[in-house]
Amino acid sequence: MNPLWLLFILPLLSAAVIHFALKQKFASIAAILGTVSTGVTLVLAILWLNGSFTVPANFDWINVGDFNPEIGMLGDKLAKGMMIVVCGIGFLVHVFSLGYMKTDESKARYFGNLSLFMFSMTGIVLASNFVMMFIFWELVGLSSYLLIGHWYQKASAAEAAKKAFLSNRIGDFGFLIGILMVSIMAGSFAFGEMNGAEFISFGPWLAGAAVLLVFCGAIGKSAQLPLHIWLPDAMEGPTPVSALIHAATMVAAGVYMMARFFFSIGGEELAILKDIPMVQVIAWIGAITSLVAALMATQQNDIKKILAYSTLSQLGYMVMAVGLLAPDAGMFHLYTHAWFKALLFLGSGAVIYACHHEQDIWKMGGLLKKMPITAITFIIGTLALTAVPFTSGFYSKEGILHAAHDKPGLFWIAVFVAMLTTFYMFRLIFVAFLGDPKHKHAEDAKEVSPIMWAPLALLAIMALASPFLVQLIPARESFTPDTAFHFNDVTYASIGAFLVGIALAFLLYKGKESDPLANNKVMRVFANKFYIDEFYAGIVKWFQDILAAIVHFLDEFLINGMLVGGFTRLAQGTGNIFRKYAQSGNLQHYAFLSGAGILIVIYLTVFAG
Amino acid sequence: MPTASLTEYLFFSGLLFAIGLSGVIIRRNIIVIFMCLELMLAAASLTLVAFTRANTGDTNLPDYDGQMLVFFIITVAAAEVAVGLAIIVALYRARKTTSTDDLTALKN
Numbered sequence: 001m002n003p004l005w006l007l008f009i010l011p012l013l014s015a016a017v018i019h020f021a022l023k024q025k026f027a028s029i030a031a032i033l034g035t036v037s038t039g040v041t042l043v044l045a046i047l048w049l050n051g052s053f054t055v056p057a058n059f060d061w062i063n064v065g066d067f068n069p070e071i072g073m074l075g076d077k078l079a080k081g082m083m084i085v086v087c088g089i090g091f092l093v094h095v096f097s098l099g100y101m102k103t104d105e106s107k108a109r110y111f112g113n114l115s116l117f118m119f120s121m122t123g124i125v126l127a128s129n130f131v132m133m134f135i136f137w138e139l140v141g142l143s144s145y146l147l148i149g150h151w152y153q154k155a156s157a158a159e160a161a162k163k164a165f166l167s168n169r170i171g172d173f174g175f176l177i178g179i180l181m182v183s184i185m186a187g188s189f190a191f192g193e194m195n196g197a198e199f200i201s202f203g204p205w206l207a208g209a210a211v212l213l214v215f216c217g218a219i220g221k222s223a224q225l226p227l228h229i230w231l232p233d234a235m236e237g238p239t240p241v242s243a244l245i246h247a248a249t250m251v252a253a254g255v256y257m258m259a260r261f262f263f264s265i266g267g268e269e270l271a272i273l274k275d276i277p278m279v280q281v282i283a284w285i286g287a288i289t290s291l292v293a294a295l296m297a298t299q300q301n302d303i304k305k306i307l308a309y310s311t312l313s314q315l316g317y318m319v320m321a322v323g324l325l326a327p328d329a330g331m332f333h334l335y336t337h338a339w340f341k342a343l344l345f346l347g348s349g350a351v352i353y354a355c356h357h358e359q360d361i362w363k364m365g366g367l368l369k370k371m372p373i374t375a376i377t378f379i380i381g382t383l384a385l386t387a388v389p390f391t392s393g394f395y396s397k398e399g400i401l402h403a404a405h406d407k408p409g410l411f412w413i414a415v416f417v418a419m420l421t422t423f424y425m426f427r428l429i430f431v432a433f434l435g436d437p438k439h440k441h442a443e444d445a446k447e448v449s450p451i452m453w454a455p456l457a458l459l460a461i462m463a464l465a466s467p468f469l470v471q472l473i474p475a476r477e478s479f480t481p482d483t484a485f486h487f488n489d490v491t492y493a494s495i496g497a498f499l500v501g502i503a504l505a506f507l508l509y510k511g512k513e514s515d516p517l518a519n520n521k522v523m524r525v526f527a528n529k530f531y532i533d534e535f536y537a538g539i540v541k542w543f544q545d546i547l548a549a550i551v552h553f554l555d556e557f558l559i560n561g562m563l564v565g566g567f568t569r570l571a572q573g574t575g576n577i578f579r580k581y582a583q584s585g586n587l588q589h590y591a592f593l594s595g596a597g598i599l600i601v602i603y604l605t606v607f608a609g
Numbered sequence: 610m611p612t613a614s615l616t617e618y619l620f621f622s623g624l625l626f627a628i629g630l631s632g633v634i635i636r637r638n639i640i641v642i643f644m645c646l647e648l649m650l651a652a653a654s655l656t657l658v659a660f661t662r663a664n665t666g667d668t669n670l671p672d673y674d675g676q677m678l679v680f681f682i683i684t685v686a687a688a689e690v691a692v693g694l695a696i697i698v699a700l701y702r703a704r705k706t707t708s709t710d711d712l713t714a715l716k717n
Contacts, residue, residue, distance in 0.1 A: 584713065585712075587642075587709045588634045588637075588642075588709060591634050595634065
């Protein structure tokens with residue numbers, strides 16, 4: 001057997017063994033098993049990158065007429081690089097979890113579900129066709145649901161898990177239609193066999209509709225507007241899960257899928273997609289998502305919520321790059337973002353752990369002195385996220401800004417978002433890590449154990465070094481990141497945005513005890529996430545009420561009243577009449593009636609016939 | 610002696626049947642009703658006999674099938690009277706009445 005199948009088998013086996021055999025009784029073994037299996041897959045992925053293995057032949061899975069999806073894997077640079085990201089961050093998150101979840105009551109279930117997630121994510125990354133990808137797409141949805149709802153005893157966690165699952169379902173519905181349209185129009189499910197010329201021959205409108213329907217899947221999974229609502233709530237899950245699934249890998253799967261799809265269908269230099277004007281919709285959805293999410297992030301007080309909105313905003317960037325037909329730039333940003341955002345989330349996890357599960361930044365403060373390693377790695381992550389020159393985020397954001405350069409609207413949105421990003425991240429730093437402790441929990445905070453800060457340190461290295469490890473970048477072979485420093489207007493805009501952002505954050509939040517903007521009317525809109533959740537709740541309620549009224553009317557009046565009820569009332573009414581006037585109980589009355597009946601029958605048979 | 614024709618027999622049996630039926634319908638005493646029922650049976654038997662006599666065919670002999678049936682009717686009627694009177698006696702013992710006006714348990 002080809003050793004690459006172990007990439008699938010190991011995590012699945014680990015999940016099965018943990019869930020069915022070990023259970024909570026052997027929780028420590030379960031934790032180690034999950035971590036080791038992920039470690040081995042990481043080693044395999046690295047060996048694969050070095051060219052040790054060849055991709056195995058595909059399995060036939062179903063053969064029904066023209067419908068014959070296969071089980072197979074792709075071995076291009078996109079898949080290999082993404083495997084490194086998934087397994088690498090997955091491994092570090094597992095190690096971090098050993099510390100973070102040490103005393104959790106259902107540790108075994110946690111590690112079992114993490115293994116299930118690793119299996120599903122591997123499937124998405126390596127899938128050789130859309131059908132297989134869709135299966136694993138749903139599986140990551142499931143494992144995400146299970147992990148968000150890990151502490152299901154808490155009502156908010158159970159609700160958040162449900163919300164994530166349902167929001168994803170909406171996107172997946174469009175995705176499935178899109179897959180079917182693409183497979184018919186391009187002649188194949190398989191990524192390697194799609195015919196872009198045939199695809200575009202259906203005309204730009206139909207082709208655009210198919211692309212946008214496929215993009216629906218990314219809207220759901222990568223939490224773009226208007227289905228972004230689930231991601232901030234997903235922070236109810238354990239923090240390492242937020243780092244792995246809801247920041248670095250799963251939410252980026254939408255971007256990965258779009259890049260994979262564009263490379264398959266686009267032909268040389270994506271020329272075919274240039275003929276589909278509707279692709280621009282993708283760029284605008286990404287840009288608006290990144291803007292709206294960044295605005296919301298400026299007024300959040302929960303450390304994880306800030307990072308969640310920041311993730312939304314960065315995903316918006318990546319989607320915008322994809323929509324601008326620069327999937328390589330989007331994937332490059334995905335790659336750098338995965339490292340530094342996982343770092344930030346794990347850092348926040350360490351902070352939360354040290355502050356006795358306090359998540360409100362206004363109850364922290366002074367953490368730089370209390371837990372220096374966590375704080376310094378967190379600041380490195382922040383610098384990367386805010387695109388300080390010579391960090392990874394700087395180069396990848398530069399790439400996206402370059403792609404948007406000849407579209408002034410998108411370009412200035414992106415620059416404005418970069419400014420907001422710096423603003424809210426340094427707000428977080430000034431409030432939570434600098435200044436004085438604002439709460440007893442923050443005063444008691446101590447540096448976390450090495451098993452938790454070691455992953456932080458490794459991720460911090462990656463946050464700085466990732467752009468230079470060209471081999472790892474999940475993109476086309478032809479793509480090389482631009483790691484030189486240029487003096488042009490893109491760089492000026494990027495650095496200008498950073499300076500304005502940090503200056504605003506310094507002026508407003510340095511040494512403050514409470515948020516000076518909290519009572520501002522506009523800021524309240526941001527804090528309440530533009531009331532989108534309330535708006536959806538209203539729509540659902542309104543729509544549901546009307547639908548329920550119609551259904552109620554049909555059921556109560558038409559079916560119950562007229563059809564079923566009508567017949568019973570007819571029979572009952574006739575019966576009542578006969579009972580009252582015919583059923584006297586008098587024997588002779590009956591005899592007379594039956595005699596009369598016989599006479600009528602005789603008359604009818606003898607004379608009327 | 611002039612014999613009666615088939616029509617006269619049938620008319621007579623029809624009359625008997627009508628008298629029996631009207632008795633069943635009109636009279637209130639259950640024993641009288643029972644007697645009227647017997648009258649209706651007799652009317653039916655008379656019809657059968659009349660038809661056998663009229664239906665002679667090639668041999669100029671009556672068709673005895675009908676008369677056989679009449680014997681059966683008379684035997685069954687005898688048995689039926691025994692059962693019927695027993696029911697009436699049991700009914701009288703239970704209800705102390707033979708008037709159908711008082712026997713309306715089947716109402717509604």
